[in-house]
Amino acid sequence: MTYSHIIRKTLNIKDKNIHFDPEHYILPDETLNKITYKVLEATLTYTPKACEKCGTVNQNHLVIKNGRKSSLLKLGTVMFQPVRLRLWKQRFLCKACNQTFMAKTSLVQPHCFISNPIKSHIALELQTIQSMKAIGDRVAVSPHTVMRILKTVGETLEPTRHALPEHLSFDEFKSVKEAAGAMSFIFSNSQTHDVIDIIENRQQSRLIAYFQRYPYTLRKQVRTVTIDMYSPYIAVIEQCFPNAKLIIDRFHIVQHLNRALNRLRIEVMNTHRYSRPTDYHKLKKQWKLILKNSWKVDFETFYTHRLYDGLVSQKIMINYLLSFDEQFKWVYSLINDLKYSLSVGKSTQFNHHLERSKDRQLKRYIRTTMQTLEKYSGSISNSCTYTLSNGHLEGINNKIKTMKRSGYGYRNFRNLRARILISFKLTEKQDQFIRPVTFEEERELARQNQNAA
Structure with a gap:
């Protein structure tokens, strides 16, 4: 040697x-x-x-x-x-x-x-949450060099137009100020949780134009699309994915119900602010107990609590808080019935409780919440049938926020998009659902476009 x-x-x-x-x-x-x-x-x-x-x-x-x-x-x-x-x-x-x-x-x-091993190391470092200046200082290059490598690697991660998974998830996140409304669109595979692409603008017309670039035969194979309650996505799904079923993410449904219940709690709390300050503090401090699912409330364990005299359990405290207002108690029962029906996947029972909400006169915001759920009743039924959700996209968006914070924000959307694609290793995961388009499918697509014209 x-x-x-x-x-x-x-x-x-x-x-x-x-x-x-x-x-x-x-x-x-x-x-x-x-x-x-x-x-x-x-x-x-x-x-x-x-x-x-x-x-x-x-x-x-x-x-x-x-x-x-x-x-x-x-x-x-x-x-x-x-x-x-x-x-x-x-x-x-x-x-x-x-x-x-x-x-x-x-x-x-x-x-x-600059040697190729340094460039490869910078590409690996770009997958982690840290600023580009910190990466440059670690390998003794300038931040501009790191940015050039970011753009070069990002160009190799462009998604293919010849593949789409059968199950999609849609969501949005706050990206850069230059984007329309500062909100960008991200979609992924609901089953494998792989990020497919990121679009600068989440406006309906832009999304329709983007998805229509995919061959019609691929868009026709999409079976489900999971979204939150952002209504413009519905028109996008109807025009671009004719055979797809719309699924409302269960987390957003529960969040919608909890917000209405919490707003009613605050309203009841404020009515007792000066007349019954002790009860006011109980309603203010124990908001988590009110929002907790009723079937998970402990009624067997007794303990002392600084806001109550003697031994109490969670069930006793909730019953006391609900006794302040009759409508508050009834809405609490209704919302927990809706959440339980959703958790066990009983769409018929969920719709029955929605109809039961019409038996009483409710606050305007409570009625609006019920009308919104009634509007999406068909999609909520699909949510009870399928186990797909947007939980993975919420985690991805949280990582994107941390990534932006580590670099003190981004001014260029393309740089942010390339950083996100590198972080989630798009090219290594695409092979799971890539399927080439055959010549017959391309010819069928051309024929359909000609007839449409």
């Missing part, structure tokens, strides 16, 4: 054509932009098989060595100190065409001084 091989092994250099002189491969340290680099020296040379200019095969010394040229490359860090490599590249002269060319190496791209 030679000294040059040991040095290459230490620096993780794969190219065997790079040779180190064991006696003179370390040069004095250099300082650039207040960063001290350890400088190494090596030579890149080999015998070419043919001329790169004219393609003549190298026989009888037709291609000869003709001097060399140095370039200073960045190799990353060794023992927390940045390292640069002064690489002397061999120049060759072809006697057939009388032209010269330089030796090539897999360590670095032509006309570039």
Whole structure:
């Protein structure tokens, strides 16, 4: 084993054509932009098989060595100190065409001084939640270099137009100020939880134009689409996915009910603010107990509580809070019946409780909540049938918020989109549902477009 091989092994250099002189491969340290680099020296040379200019095969010394040229490359860090490599590249002269060319190496791209291992490491670092300046400082490059690599890698992660999963999930998140309404659209595979693509604008017309770029045969195969209660998505699904069933995410249904119940609790609480301050504080402090599912309330365990005298249980405290207002008690029972029907997947029972809400006169916002649920009753029935949800998209959106916060926000949507696609490794997961479009399907699509025109 030679000294040059040991040095290459230490620096993780794969190219065997790079040779180190064991006696003179370390040069004095250099300082650039207040960063001290350890400088190494090596030579890149080999015998070419043919001329790169004219393609003549190298026989009888037709291609000869003709001097060399140095370039200073960045190799990353060794023992927390940045390292640069002064690489002397061999120049060759072809006697057939009388032209010269330089030796090539897999360590670095032509006309570039940042090594490929650094670029690969930056791409891996971009998957984690940290600022691009922190990544650049770690590998001794500028933030602009990290941004260029971000754009380059992001271009390779563009989704294919030849595949769509059978189950989709739609959601939105706050992206950049330049986007319309600062809200962007994201959709994923409901089963595998893989992010498919991110669209800058969530407006209905833009989404319809985007999804119509997919072949009709693929859009026709989509079986379900899970959304929240954002109504413009309904028209998008009806126009772009003719065979898809609409599913309302159960979390948003429960959230819709809890908001109405919590608003009523606040209204009842404020009526007793000055007349019964003790009860006012009970309603104010125990809001979580009111929003807790009634079938999960503990009625067996008794303990002391600072707001009550003697031993109490959760059930006793809830009954006391509900006794302040008759309508509050009735709405609490109605909403918990709706949540329980949804949790056990009984759509008929859910619709029955919605009809029961018409038996009494309710607050305007409570009535609006019930009317909204009645409007989406068909989609809620699908929610009881399927177990699909948008929970994974909510987690993805939370990670996107953390990603934006780590970089103090993004001004360019394309950079944010590329960062998100890199973070969730889109290309590694697409193969699970990629299916090529056949020639017959393309011909059928062209025929349908012609008839539509």
